[in-house]
Amino acid sequence: MTSYKLLVYGIAGWSGYFVMALELLGGRALGPYFGSGIYVWGALITLFMLSLSIGYLIGGSLSTGKPTLQKLSAMLLLAVLAALPCVLAATPILEFIFDHVPDPRYGALCASMALFFLPITVLGAVSPYAVRLLVDSLGTSGQVAGKVFFVSTLGSTLGTLLTSFYLVLLFELDQIMVGMMLISVVAGLAGWLSHREGVRYATSV
Secondary structure: OOHHHHHHHHHHHHHHHHHHHHHHHHHHHHHHHHOOOHHHHHHHHHHHHHHHHHHHHHHHHHOOOOOOHHHHHHHHHHHHHHHHHHHHOHHHHHHHHHHHOOOHHHHHHHHHHHHHHHHHHHHHOHHHHHHHHHOOOHHHHHHHHHHHHHHHHHHHHHHHHHHHHHHHHHOOHHHHHHHHHHHHHHHHHHHHOOOOOOOOOOOOO
16 A cells, blocks of 8 residues: 555544544533533534434535645644634633523533534545545445445444543543644645645546
8 A cells, every 4th residue: 555545544544533532522521510421422412423423415515626735734734723712711611601591401412513513524624635635537436435434344343432521531632632633734744745736526527
C-alpha cells in the first residue's frame, strides 16, 4: 500500500477515533450541569447521529469536484478549529445554557449542539470524501467503501475503549482534548504537506 493510501486511511481511522472519544468526553463535560442520566446520553447520541448524517452528505457532495488529499487534510484541520470551543469556552457555554434552559433534557441537547455540532459535522464528511479519493474505478467502489468504513469504525472502537477504560483515569478532560487536537493537527499537516499533488477521482462515471 502506498504512503498516499496510508495517509487517507489513517485520516479516516483517526476521524472515527476523534468522534467517539469526543462523544464520551461530552458525557463527562455535561454531567456536572445536567446529570448523567439517559436523557444526557440521548441528547448526545441524537446530536452526534444528526451531525454525522449531515457530514456524510457534505462529504459526498464535496467529493464530486476534484478531491485531493490536501482537501481531506484541510477537513481534519477544520475539525480541530471547530472543536476549540470545547477546550477554550466549554465552561461559560455550559453555564449559560444551564442558567437559561430549565429542563435538563433540552439543556443537554442545546449544550451538545453548541459544543459538538460543528466538529462532528466536519468529521462526518471525512469518510465519504476518503472513499472518493481511493476509488480507481466503479468496479472497486464497493470494496473501497467497505475498507474505509471498516477503518473508520475500528478507529471509533479504539476511541471508545481507550478513552473510557484508560484516558479518563489518567488525564483531565481538557488534557485529553488537547492531545487529540494535536494529533489531528499532525495528521492533517502530514496529508497537507504530502508530495502527492495529482487529483484522484474515478476513471469512469
